[in-house]
Amino acid sequence: MLKKISVILLICALLAVTLMTSGCSDSEETAEMEQDTDQDDILTETAVEETLDDSTFINSIGMEFVKIPAGDFIMGSPEDEAYSDNDERPQHTVSIENDFYMGVYEVTQKEWIKVMDTEPFYFEGDDLPAEKISWNNANKFIEALNRLEDTDKYRLPTEAEWEYAARAGTTSAFSFGDDSAELAYYAWYDDNSEDKTNPVGLKEPNPWGLYDMHGNVAEWVQDEYHSNYFKAPTDGSEWTDGVGRRVFRGGSWASDEVDCRSADRDEIGPGSQMDEIGFRIVKEV
Ligand SMILES: [Ca+2]
Numbered sequence: 001m002l003k004k005i006s007v008i009l010l011i012c013a014l015l016a017v018t019l020m021t022s023g024c025s026d027s028e029e030t031a032e033m034e035q036d037t038d039q040d041d042i043l044t045e046t047a048v049e050e051t052l053d054d055s056t057f058i059n060s061i062g063m064e065f066v067k068i069p070a071g072d073f074i075m076g077s078p079e080d081e082a083y084s085d086n087d088e089r090p091q092h093t094v095s096i097e098n099d100f101y102m103g104v105y106e107v108t109q110k111e112w113i114k115v116m117d118t119e120p121f122y123f124e125g126d127d128l129p130a131e132k133i134s135w136n137n138a139n140k141f142i143e144a145l146n147r148l149e150d151t152d153k154y155r156l157p158t159e160a161e162w163e164y165a166a167r168a169g170t171t172s173a174f175s176f177g178d179d180s181a182e183l184a185y186y187a188w189y190d191d192n193s194e195d196k197t198n199p200v201g202l203k204e205p206n207p208w209g210l211y212d213m214h215g216n217v218a219e220w221v222q223d224e225y226h227s228n229y230f231k232a233p234t235d236g237s238e239w240t241d242g243v244g245r246r247v248f249r250g251g252s253w254a255s256d257e258v259d260c261r262s263a264d265r266d267e268i269g270p271g272s273q274m275d276e277i278g279f280r281i282v283k284e285v
């Protein structure tokens with residue numbers, strides 16, 4: 001019995017020594033791990049800051065927005081831009097005075113249905129852009145979304161804001177340059193759309209992270225149409241007091257490359273519902 005006890009005691013003592021020595025290396029490892037964890041914390045904090053900063057946000061119905069910085073740009077096209085129209089001139093400097101959030105994508109059918117509970121579309125698919133949306137109805141969507149989020153900050157972009165965001169700092173015919181042979185990487189238009197809209201966000205974005213600014217559906221802006229830019233506002237505000245027809249921008253799945261240019265403008269009555277026209281929205285900061 002005594003022998004057994006002493007054997008057990010001996011084993012215990014050995015175990016204790018083993019534990020103490022391994023404990024030492026454990027604590028070294030622990031120290032290393034703590035250091036790693038500290039580094040991880042720093043990395044995590046950085047990542048969190050990136051996601052918590054205000055350059056992007058997702059609203060209550062899952063729409064993604066990116067912050068467009070205030071700044072100056074030259075609106076319209078020069079005389080020597082191939083196939084440009086006179087309604088894109090005179091070129092003039094516009095100062096966008098406030099940052100604003102712009103929808104990363106065209107408003108989708110899924111988002112439209114969540115807010116309006118109607119399906120006026122010609123094509124069918126959750127991630128397809130909403131189309132056959134009149135200017136009047138786009139504004140009804142915006143009113144309903146503002147009510148839903150108890151805000152008054154959502155609206156259509158002004159024409160100047162739209163072109164500023166579409167150009168994203170560029171002065172070329174397209175946000176990727178002047179060569180329309182590259183348009184297929186950035187846009188759904190009559191050459192590659194197979195005569196229909198396509199899910200938003202599949203093509204390359206522009207330099208500010210906006211998708212489908214060229215093509216897919218053309219997009220309503222706030223302004224009334226004027227046949228040239230003489231007397232156009234230079235502070236990025238909407239231009240009303242025109243002919244009553246509203247401007248839409250960017251070209252569509254049915255457009256040729258000329259109508260997908262950053263400066264191109266089109267216009268139609270605010271009640272028109274076309275399967276080529278949808279919209280994207282902005283939110284004031
Ligand atoms: Ca578009």
Ligand SMILES: [Ca+2]
Pocket residue numbers: 085264265266
């Ligand atoms: Ca035009």
